[in-house]
Amino acid sequence: MTDESAFRYGVSLYSYTGDMNTVLTLDDAMAEIASVGATGIEILGESNVACYPTPSTAWIDRWWASLDAHGLQPSNYCSWVDVGIARGRDLTAEEGMEVLARDIRLASTLGFTSIRPKFGVVSMELDPHPLWRPVVEANLTLAEERGVVICPEIHAPTPIRHCVVDEYIAFIEQAGSEHFRLMIDTGIFQREVTTAIQPGMSDEGHKEGWMRPLAVPMSDLVDVLPYVAFIQTKFFDIDEDLVDAQIPWAEIVDTLVAHDYRGWLSSEYEGERVAYRGQEQVRRHHALLRSLEREARADR
Template sequence: MSKIQRGVSLYSFQEEMFLGQMSVEDVLAFASSIGAKGIEILPEQNMPTFPHIDDAEVARWQEMLARHGAHFTCYDMFLDTKLRKGETLSDAEQVESIRRDLVLCNRLGIRNMRVLIFVRPDILEKCVPYAEELDVHMGVEVHAPWHLEHAWILRTIDVADRLGTKHLGILPDMGVFMKHYPPEFRARFERQGARPEVAQFIVDQHEQKIMCEYTIYEVAVKMGGNKAEIAMAETLRHAPYANPKRIKDYAPWFRHIQAKFYGMTEDCTDPAIAYEDVIPELVKCGWEGTLSSEYEGNRWIQDVMPVDSREQVRRQHVMFERLIARAEAQREIV
């Protein structure tokens, strides 16, 4: 049986939490109710006193998780490299900032930390001794437009291999597997004035995986694109489709997945991200980790309808259960 676990990122419920419609505990209760017991936290957003977290606050979170049978899976760190006066943090200051996050990660009982993609590999190399001491895996987020085989990502893997450490690697964001253009994107741009025929051209270009710069040029210059049309074409820069079959080659370096999605259909399928191709590969290679829902469709629909993050996340987990079960059955047959 597959050892893939299911969870949610608190980021998925930012709309409702910002509007005061859900509390963090509401999210934990909901996540647990759908079997998504792994919780990915963003301390800078979810802990008002961050970075000054006392033992009482740590205990409060642990008690809250216990009430709902949930547990932490990942800590999302941020690194502000620029100071208010326009100055840049020194290398030593960046290392100290990351060390601070590693310490809090450990105090919270979390063993995976999401590292923003722009953090330099040589900075992370200096942080490895702290990560090893505190037993926290630093996973560099593989976020579009980067992908698993991008040279920047390979640099981090090279550092991990050279050091022989199990505490540095990557953390894939499923946005790199955008097989089809999200319907939510298209609808929003059309509401902003994109002509249907131009929008269709952009969707068709993405479907054929035409180099995005060609499409942007066609729309902006040859088609006389308006502001909304050019903006829609420019989203293609962040809409890559990596090869799901390469997942097995990189699985040893990641323990957590940010399961990004923009919208689920009523029959619980994702019309954009290629989960039907990705999950069988994860099952096939025996990957053990957490699929953590990261719903980002809110910003694309909030101008015309209420956001229902709960229903969207619920549908994604119905899909996860279905795809994992199907992949397990196929592996047994083979």
């Protein structure tokens, strides 16, 4: 295995939600990420940036100092274009454009090279509000100037073979820009039901959008990989023997190696939110992924 062909390993701070509410500071979380051998840090802007969306110069300086101290680099910045935030009406296209522009500028200031905008949805299959297209179109030039790739997320219950993905790919091809690509969330490959409960999610959301496995086939991943810029490696539970009963990691890693994917794999633990559990789960996840990558590359 060469450095040139290796994946880039990172961690989403969302993995430590239960820990950061009780035991971890942002700097502690960076130390945890570095301790598993990862080099990338993924954040949620509204949750992880103090005084979002206008952090102080002192906070930004501490952010960069912590990155340097732990040998990390920013990978992906998660943002929201909440079309329903105004009471009684949807945001206008112009308002949505400014929301995304604001977050692109902030992501760039913090060193991120990709941004995942979560647009308001209009269905349980997460069809985005039609506002997404004019908002993205208006920000492609800014994204290029700032060196940021806009990456909408393909997330359960939306499979790869879906009109939402078709529309995104059509836009990529029409726009001809390298600054709009896809993010894949590996929860779409889930094969078995998870019992993990997410606080604040409705029963309908758990049954239809969370616990129900989509079991998207690897052939579908192969079809869209040329359009993929970032992968969130979603998982729920890995046991002490490094076995994951829900996500088919060997198939995923084999597919990515075989088709020469060279981007980020950012661990996103979404299992039980208990203090310290996220830390141990991320460690197991990275040990599993690295072992599978070594095996897959040795077989080539």
